[in-house]
Amino acid sequence: MPTAVQALCANFPDLTPPATLALRLEALMPSRRLPAGRVLFAQGQSPSAFYLVEDGEIEARFAALDGRMSVLEHVRAPRLFGLAAFISGKPSRYEAAAVSDSRVRVIGAPAYRVLMDDWPGFARALMREFAERFEGNLRLLEAARHLSAAERFGVALRQLADERAGPSDAEGWQALRATQAELAQLAHLSRQTVNQLLRAAQAEGRLRLRYGGLDIRR
Template identity: 35%
Template sequence: MSDSAACLQRISSGRWFQSLPTELRDALGRSAQVRRLPAGQRLFARGDAPCGLYCVVEGRMRVGAVAASGKEALLALVEAPNWFGEISLFDGQPRTHDAFAEKPTTLLQVPMGALQSLLARHPEYWRDFALLMSHKLRMAFAMLEEQALLPAAPRLARRLLMLAGGYGAGDACQRSLQLPQEQLAAMLALSRQTTNHILKELEARGILRLSYGGIEILDYPGLCDAAQAGD
């Protein structure tokens, strides 16, 4: 089995990829290239030209924006089997954010030229890529609403649930999240102190167990209840 075929097999359980027509899955597989990034390496920067569609096979990508001052706005942590980079496929415009490897990361890349050629031959596949983008747009709207309307505690609980569910990319729920509190605070635009206080309260209730750089979900229904507290 080739390297790319092995990677495709590993991401085959992803909800979006699994839902594709067999012909489209095969076409993406034929065009896919394996990329391996060491921790901290940038894949692309805001303003870069479009370079195709990516899927995380192993590891994790950090997507956000870095100001001239060095302050970072963390938007998402992308793990397997999530795909990303589809916005530029639709509008042909430069990348909207920076993407860095959070840890040693293996990616599949389908280059822009291969995607454009495929879609020129099969315009019916545009809908499948639109569904990938619309799923993320729904999540973005939900997070904006939570940011505006919810107190910090239920907003944090909802983000943990979203991360545990892999942003809806698969059906499995991760009980153990490798997520430093500083990153969670950055994703929610909360202070480190506020984030720690909320997490400690959830730990005291037996919902979570905190460790260095990690959060373990002990009581999933309890975390769901905590996420609804602001409704």
């Protein structure tokens, strides 16, 4: 299992932590295991920490007025989440639940103060990370309201690719672990529509379907 500093460096590879922080952060950022399906914090709850995914996958989702769940994003290692509710002290607008057996680092107020005050460059890197995340969510919101089904599908596919796509092979293909259900939820489309769009994109040579995911070219 990586140390707290190693987990953070995986998220911010351009940052070099002061050597004195390792033991302090290890004590201040405990690791927590979550079995599949476990809710880490609920919609309407005011979290006392934010989190870093070490292993597995966390789904951020919220309940609409009709009771249906809408997915905001899937958070995989080594990404951070939950900062807005933690910083503002206001109830979270969404709930976070483990999609698979997962492990997170818990970053409460003492760890947050150390990171912001004693790690040069961390505050700027954290702001950039969440600004990019916010921009991605705005793109999805715009797509859900104004764009065609094909355009919404394209936005959702690009967001998942930004989060998960592996390195390019010799022919320029990148492996992407994503299901039709995930694409449908992100794009606010039916699975049948997503299936049709995937088949059309494959026929055009823009992606390749395979078991458990697909290959894309960008």
